Amino acid sequence: MAWLVAEHGSLAAVAQKVAHLATTTDDVASIERALRRLRRRGNLDGGDWGRRLLYVFGLPRRVEEGLKWMGVYHSRFADLPLPLCLAQLRLWDRPPVSESRARVWIALGFASAALRQRDLGAAGAALGQARVAGAASVAARVEVALLDAFLCSRRGEREQARDRLAEAGRHLGEEGLCSEERAxxxxxxxxxxxxxxxHPPPGEAxxxxxxxxxxxxxxxxxxxxxxxxxxxxxxxxxxxxxxxxxxxxxxxxxxxxxxxxxxxxxxxxxxxxxxxxxxxxxxxxxxxxxxxxxxxxxxxxxxxxxxxxxxxx
CATH class of the missing domain: 1.25.40.10 (Tetratricopeptide repeat domain)
Structure with a gap:
């Protein structure tokens, strides 16, 4: 709540944006009163209004950046010992993160960890969760496609790997990536x-x-x-x-x-x-x-x- 007020200037401005973007019949004044009650809950469960805020605004930017760091293969998160990586992912795999769009990064982190464990089944299950979570950002869409392509390649599914790489190539052409991230x-x-x-199929040079x-x-x-x-x-x-x-x-x-x-x-x-x-x-x-x-x-x-x-x- 403090982050939203700092971002938008006042609780009233937050309420106005919720009224404009969320599917709700509540007027702005009613929404503002609900948000005031929510602010007093501190770190307790946010309930229905907490979920509405997550739907409209997502998590605070710094929190989502940390989650993304855990889900991106080319970050230094993979330089931590594998048990520590899994402990961190499990720590964050709970509400409100698990109820937000940013849960895609946790699922991707679990997929990468499973690949480090040579557990292709667990990697596939985690990637399935990432796709269900929905990749709201271009970076997440590319990450899902690249990890999926890698997994298909490990399974010997060459056609599927080529399809996933073509998908990743299309997303790389989209706007929304900074220069380092794109590189x-x-x-x-x-x-x-x-x-x-x-590494071509058997019989090919x-x-x-x-x-x-x-x-x-x-x-x-x-x-x-x-x-x-x-x-x-x-x-x-x-x-x-x-x-x-x-x-x-x-x-x-x-x-x-x-x-x-x-x-x-x-x-x-x-x-x-x-x-x-x-x-x-x-x-x-x-x-x-x-x-x-x-x-x-x-x-x-x-x-x-x-x-x-x-x-x-």
């Missing part, structure tokens, strides 16, 4: 499209060059550390596959720096695993070991699985 989402979109080229061209299309300016990491990691993998080992090593080391210098611990572990792969079993043992140490401290089953795939046979 991060665009880099993830490019990464998933390149993955389809690097990978298109290393096509994937490399996609990564090269990401801006060379350091608009955001995540974007720089994703670009250089993708280029490193492409150069490695094309047999350009020296260039691949330099790019993988650059991806490590972008991630590590900016505090993206999980991305740093992924870059170290990429570097270990390029260097080979013997030379890459130290980089692999460092990545596994990070994965264990984060209790991240997905990272551990990736590291164990590189274990000596």
């Amino acid at each position: 991060c989402l665009h880099a993830r979109w490019i990464d998933q499209r390149a993955f389809q080229l690097n 990978p298109d290393w060059g096509g994937a490399l061209a996609l990564y090269a299309s990401i801006s060379s300016e350091d608009v955001h550390p995540f974007v720089s990491y994703r670009r250089d990691a993708g280029l490193a993998y492409g150069r490695f596959r094309l047999g350009e080992r020296a260039a691949a090593i330099a790019l993988a080391e650059s991806a490590c720096r972008h991630a590590g210098d900016s505090g993206f611990v999980r991305l740093r572990a992924m870059a170290l695993l990429l570097l270990a792969r390029i260097l080979g079993e013997e030379e890459g043992a130290a980089a692999r070991g460092r990545a596994l140490q990070i994965a264990r401290r984060l209790e991240d089953e997905e990272l551990l699985w990736r590291g164990e795939r590189l274990a000596p046979r």
Whole structure:
């Protein structure tokens, strides 16, 4: 209530907006009296009028920004140990958040956490909840489509993954994203499209060059550390596959720096695993070991699985 009064100037102004936007037969004076009673309830349940305010105004901006941080894959929320991420998501998964449009970010956070646990069923269920919640913002619509595409890819559902990526591409063309946010989402979109080229269906040859061209299309300016990491990691993998080992090593080391210098611990572990792969079993043992140490401290089953795939046979 304090946030609404500060935003709109007075309780009367809030009441007028509710009368104008909400489906109600109450007059402005009646609404203002109801809001005064609601203000006296403090942190108690807001009841019907509390739900009406959530419908009209949503949550306070700073609260919604915090929820969004927990639901966006390219935020540093994923750099927290997985049990702590789940504890935070469960803490916020209750009214009034669970009754607001911002609940989409909590559902997305649970989906990302389930993917880190390698639990595709739980990830799919959380994404279903995100779609039911309704993505009010462009950023949420892109996030849902990208996570859904990733999940479809993990399940081997290539056509569905392409459909979700096409959906994400359409939303990326919409207004409503700041430049950094758009750059991060665009880099993830490019990464998933390149993955389809690097990992074709059985019987088809990978298109290393096509994937490399996609990564090269990401801006060379350091608009955001995540974007720089994703670009250089993708280029490193492409150069490695094309047999350009020296260039691949330099790019993988650059991806490590972008991630590590900016505090993206999980991305740093992924870059170290990429570097270990390029260097080979013997030379890459130290980089692999460092990545596994990070994965264990984060209790991240997905990272551990990736590291164990590189274990000596």
